[in-house]
Amino acid sequence: MKKLVVFSGAGMSAESGIQTFRDSDGLWEQHRIEDVATPEAWAKNPELVQRFYNARRKNILAAKPNAAHHIIAELEQDFDVQVITQNIDDLHERAGSSKVLHLHGNIRFSKSSDPKAGDHATLYPILGDSLDLSTDKCPKGYPLRPHVVWFGEAVPAYSEAERVVQQADIFVVIGTSLQVYPVAGLVHCISSTAQAYYIDPKANQQHLPQQYQKIALAASQGINQLKQILLT
Ligand SMILES: NC(=O)c1ccc[n+]([C@@H]2O[C@H](COP(=O)([O-])OP(=O)(O)OC[C@H]3O[C@@H](n4cnc5c(N)ncnc54)[C@H](O)[C@@H]3O)[C@@H](O)[C@H]2O)c1
Structure with a gap:
């Protein structure tokens, strides 16, 4: 074959x-990528980043191939x-x-936000559509973040x-x-x-x-x- x-x-x-990304003037669902899709954004405002990806996950779960x-x-x-x-x-x-x-990455999985977790961190399936910053944590106590590669990451x-x-x-x-x-x-x-x-x-x-x-x-x-x- x-x-x-x-x-x-x-x-x-x-x-x-x-929605695609470039077709909406370089904004992703009305957000600048610097605000939601970079390690700096997570460091500055993890609540916003988590909310943004929770909304994307909700859309994706509702969509069909x-x-x-x-x-x-x-x-x-x-x-x-x-x-x-x-x-x-x-x-x-x-x-x-x-x-x-x-x-x-795949938005239906999460991984530790421990900066030392590295590129091959353990992945956890996300059962519903949301990750909660205060309750969803890795065994070491770091909040779980979406398993997506942010701009600036390897x-x-x-x-x-x-x-x-x-x-x-x-x-x-x-x-x-x-x-x-x-x-x-x-x-x-x-x-x-x-x-x-x-x-x-x-x-x-x-x-x-x-x-x-x-x-x-x-x-x-x-x-x-x-x-x-x-x-x-
Ligand atoms: N569905 C998703 O998972 C999703 C959505 C938005 C952005 N992203 C992320 O943002 C980054 C954006 O880069 P990119 O190059 O993938 O997307 P992009 O937004 O930069 O470009 C989208 C491309 O799709 C084309 N397009 C628009 N409508 C189309 C259609 N009906 N059929 C075929 N093509 C069509 C456009 O002409 C454009 O070339 C990616 O790395 C991705 O991770 C992912």
Whole structure:
């Protein structure tokens, strides 16, 4: 079976009703990222950060995978599919994708806010939609924080993602503005023989190596079109 690697960003979940980031003037649900998605924000105002992610988690739990998530899961019948996502939602998993690597974490898990916990801290599933600063704590007594990679933090899964991308026979980039580094660099890791596609309504505005074929459509239409190309 050919190895098909999907690299998704926030646009993948737009049709599920989850706002992207760049499409709203660099604000994330009306917040500046510096105020809610950095270690400095957590140090300064953990209540705000916790409230922000509790609200995101609530939205994500209420959302459903869209047609694009479902088509990607169905492609497992014909390809060895590996998803690499920048998204912190779990919509790929809920659509049935079996191999999903989260580069920026998964909002349904928490970890200790102990600064010494490191990149491979124990993860705890979050049962409801909220984390409580005063009662949800790790065994050492530090409050639990969302398992998300904040701006300025390391991306521990990056080297694994790089290895996976290098092995792709087919590489599909969907719904990402490719502005967030280091992960945007993955588009340059493909082998010279890979078939590469970029699906995004703004695909034609993106500068990419010539190896990429651009499909300037929303995720569901774009992946549907690609499925026809790959299966005929
Ligand atoms: N769902 C989520 O988990 C979520 C949502 C917002 C932001 N984020 C985080 O913010 C960062 C933002 O970077 P990014 O590049 O992923 O997103 P981004 O917001 O920077 O870019 C979104 C991209 O999606 C495209 N898009 C908009 N509607 C689309 C649709 N219907 N179908 C396909 N594409 C569409 C836009 O043209 C744009 O290129 C990520 O690292 C991510 O962790 C995550």
